[in-house]
Amino acid sequence: MHLLRSISAALLITLAGSGAAHAADVVITNAWFRALPAGLPAGGYFVLGNTGTRAATLSSASSPACAQLMLHRSIETGGMSRMMMVRTIRILPHHHVVFRPGGDHLMCMHPDPLKMKPGSRVAVTLDFTDGTKTATSFIVRNALGQ
Ligand SMILES: [Cu+2]
Structure with a gap:
């Protein structure tokens, strides 16, 4: 237990020292997918906010509902x-990016x-370059975005 605690403390210090944002500083709102018929790719849209004091860099995303989830x-x-x-x-820091x-x-x-x-919800994990991950879920809308 003590060993685990010192390891996490060391990790925290490393992250802070590298100028990385913590996943806790990342806020996701208005997240939705546009489902299209015939197996066409579904666009994912959301607002990604950074409430931290350091930049956050999104590097990849994944979902059990997608063979591949790409940044486009x-x-x-x-x-x-x-x-x-x-x-x-x-x-x-203190900015947001609108995925639209x-x-x-x-x-x-x-x-x-x-x-x-x-009408259903789909799990999505966002990966950041500092090694942190943020798990969230997207509501699925139809082709008209409804
Ligand atoms: Cu695309």
Whole structure:
């Protein structure tokens, strides 16, 4: 018990020293997936706030409802909208990033039709570059976002 406690104390000191945010400083609100028919990828949208005093950097996401959950960004080039993968998304202290249609979003590839159903909730884990994880759940809406 004492050994465990000193290990966690050492970990905390290491994290603080590396300038990393704690997962406790990360706040997720308005989280939802847009379920589409025919096994199409489902976009994930939410607001990711950082109430801490250090930057938080989102590096990946996962969900038992998705074969893969990717970080995506929609960009407009020459009047055409296309999506690209992004490696990380940084949230400055006391700031938030809005994941929304047409902007940064999560992309659930090969969604499980039994889990990705309008009205149900889907578990999502967000991973940060400091090694912390935040578990949350997204409400599933239909193609119209309802
Ligand atoms: Cu996408």
